[in-house]
Amino acid sequence: MDSGNTNAVRGLANIYRQQSPEKAEAFIASLSASQRRSIDDIERSLQNDRLAQQAEVLENQGKWAQAAALQRQRLALGPGSVWITYRLSQDLWQAGQRSQADTLMRNLAQQKPNNPEQVYAYGLYLSGHNQDRAALAHINSLPRAQWNSNIQELVNRLQSDQVLETANRLRESGKEAEAEAMLRQQPPSTRIDLTLADWA
Structure with missing residues (x-):
């Protein structure tokens, strides 16, 4: 050759x-x-794939700190990668290094403010850690024209969660009719139908 x-x-x-x-x-x-x-890019990509597989095995075994170390190596191969940063942050969170995980995701958001992929990943991250309001606020920082189907789906789920949470609070405080009326005003949804059936 x-x-x-x-x-x-x-x-x-x-x-x-x-x-x-x-x-x-x-x-x-x-x-x-x-x-x-x-062919440096091909070699890096192969290395990234291998590290991703090894990290996944460790994640499945609950070895979060070791998985995070591999995700760091992946991030060094692809700096600024939204999904590697997301995976690293999730592993750090699970390993108990939550402030470090939060900082990584915040920094990513500052580096790529109008990137729909970043907005979706950070929204997922926040909602996965019981910060639904923060997730919605972050998503709303992106102009709606840039929303993709993933973002819209996440927003729908988060808004539905908030409605159900509010309705449940109303019902628990004795305002059953108000809670039911609130749910009936929402767009059709299997979750809402199931909740109403459960309350019947």
């Missing part, structure tokens, strides 16, 4: 990658330094 033929090297690396990550890594290891530089 012509050592200067970057396209051929890239093509082979991608073929091996489709067959198995191990084959691709063995092929990359056999290349010269200049050839490896030409």
